Amino acid sequence: MSATKQTNIGNGAPYSVPPEPNRWPAIGLAVGVHAMLLAFLWIGVSWQNNAPVAVEAEIWDVTTQTAAPPPAPAPAPEPEPEPETPPPQPAPKAVEPPPVVEKPQPKAPDIALEREKKRKEELKRKQIEEERERKLEEQKRAEEKKAKALAEKKERELEEKKAKADxxxxxxxxxxxxxxxxxxxxxxxxxxxxxxxxxxxxAARAEEMRRITGAAGNPTSTGTAEKSTAPRIDKGYTAAITAKVKGNTSYAGSLDEPGNPTATFRVEQLPTGEIISVRKIKSSGVPSFDDAVEKGITKSSPLPKKKDGTVERSLVIEFHMKDLQ
Structure with missing residues (x-):
């Protein structure tokens, strides 16, 4: 300043005091910064008393970002503005609303997350319940289907069994x-x-009877009737008949009867040897022997023929008990 004065004097110009620079912007800036610091200190104290540390950290992050501009007041070293600091007292009134509004905000994310978590858990629980009910329903339908198929199979088997039985x-x-x-x-x-x-x-019997009666009425007639009554009978023929009858006679009685019981039968036969009738003429005195011989004669039909192929239409045959030995 002395140099300036000298220069001005040397030039012959009148001396004048240069105007002081305007300090009000710096003062206002300093007041604002201090007010903000006080407000932040008050909020920090209140926050530490009412909110958890984690919430305090989140708030300080926000305030730190918003408080970044304070390094601007470089001319703060001047001591003159310090006495004028009392005016920032009304600043807390402007800062009071933030705590009331900002206080519940830290819990809002937790509540939202909790609600979202509960919603997801409830949704998952419902899905699990629905899946369980769906599986139970499917199992029930499968069991019903299986039972129905089994019943139908059993019914088919019963029907098939019944049809087979019918x-x-x-x-x-x-x-x-x-x-x-x-x-x-x-x-x-x-x-x-x-x-x-x-x-x-x-018919054969009737014919034989006619023949016999005819032969009896005509003594001069010849033929089989005469042969039947004549004593000239082939012994071999008689022996063959006797042998066959003996083979068919089954007598279970005793053969030690006194004498030699003899049974006599008349046999009528056809030209073919088939027996027409068997009639007992004389009993042996042993009825069981007579019956056995009669049955043997009947079983022997047809009787053997003669060598020439003819037969005696009427025969008288005698059977002796001792011949059966």
Missing amino acids: AEKKEAEQKKKEEAEKKKKEEAEKKKKAAAEQKKLE
Whole structure:
């Protein structure tokens, strides 16, 4: 400043005091910075008393970012503005709303996260429950389907078994009916054949009787009747008949009867050797022996023929008990 004064004096210009620089912006800036520091200190103290450390850290991060501009007041070293610091007292009024508004904000993310977590857990629980119910329903349907299939299979088996039994019963009844009809037919054929045989025998008997009666009425007639009554009978023929009858005679009685019991029978036969009738002429005195001989004669039909192929239509045959030994 002395140099300036000298220069001005040397030039002959009048001396004037240069104007002081305007300090109000610096003062205002200093006041604002101090007010902000006080407000932050008050908020920090209140925050430490009411909020957890984690919340305090989050708030300080935000305030630190917003408080970055304070390094600007470089001319703060001047001591003059310090006495004027009391005016920042009304600053807390402007700072009071932030604690009320900002206090619940740190909990909001936790509540939202908790709600989201609960929502997801509830959704997962519902999904698990729905999946469990779905599986139970599927299992129930599968069991019902299996039970239905088993019942249908059992019903089919019963129906098949019943149908098979009915078919077997029907087949058995048909077979029984056929057998009955066959038996009935055989019996009818047998009766018919027996009737025809009986008729044939009766005709032969009638013819034989006519022949016998005719021979008796005509003593001069010749033929088989004469042969039957004549004593000239082939001994070999008689022996053959006796041997056959003996082979068919079964006598279970004792053969130690006194004497030699003899049974005499008249036998009528056809030209073929078939026996028409057997009649007992004389009993041996032993009925069981007589019956055995008669049955043996009947079983011997047809009787043997002569060497020339002829037969005696009427024969008188004697059988001795001792001959059966």
